[in-house]
Amino acid sequence: MTIEAVLFDADGVIQRPTVDWRTTLESFVRPDQSAEEFVLDLMESEVPGLSGKGDFRVAVADVLARWESTAPMETVLDLWHRFEAEPAVVAIIAELRAAGIGCHLATNQHAYRRAIMQDERGYRDWFDQTFYSCDLGVAKPDTAYFKSILTALDKPASSVLFIDDKAANIEGARAVGLQAAQYDLDEGIPALRTLLATHGLPPTP
Incomplete structure (x- = not known):
């Protein structure tokens, strides 16, 4: 047809993407933490929002708190603009x-x-x-x-x-x-x- x-x-x-987002994300946790697991946690936090459930900003804030990351919220969110x-x-x-x-x-x-x-x-x-x-x-x-x-x-x-x-x-x-x-x-x-x-x-x- x-x-x-x-x-x-x-x-x-x-x-x-216009930046190496994975490497940048990995810099948001301490050296003694698993950067790979942090990135995975952050990626998984996106999933509910893809179907319109939950607020992505809240999900990111929860991940940062869970990992005790000192990265500013807006710095992390800025990566989603880098494309x-x-x-x-x-x-x-x-x-x-x-x-x-x-x-x-x-x-x-x-x-x-x-x-x-x-x-x-x-x-x-x-x-x-x-x-x-x-x-x-x-x-x-x-x-x-x-x-x-x-x-x-x-x-x-x-x-x-x-x-x-x-x-x-x-x-x-x-x-x-x-x-x-x-x-x-x-x-x-x-x-x-x-x-x-x-x-x-x-x-x-």
Whole structure:
């Protein structure tokens, strides 16, 4: 079936970090503590927020208190601002939309990061619709996430292409009938164009 819409993941597909966030996070604990376990604790604190449950700022504060970290709260939160979109991918999205292909953001984010992307960075202007897991109340790779998007798009699943850098998310999308392809920014822009061409995108003028 002809592709009528494309769902783009964010991290790893559209945007990438601008700092070595893991190394920076590891500096927020004492030398006698396990930096690896601290980072894992902090990453796990994000999970409820991805489905719209809890406040990420409160979760971070709890982690810092648990580890007796002296790092200022705002310094830690600033890391979630340290990312940038790849201009070439944004340009491809604009090309697809100009060709009449609906382009939508499909990303797992808590409300704190959503506000940065959607409001501060203007991601809302790049897409026809944006689907943040915190708004949907369910996160990838849960099939309910994809079903919710299909309901909003009102299109056959086989006419929608989903692009993500994680295999588990690709499997979740395929489970509901979406066409799905794995891609990572590190593969380069030509690889993305080849992926799209394989699915007949953009259409030949």
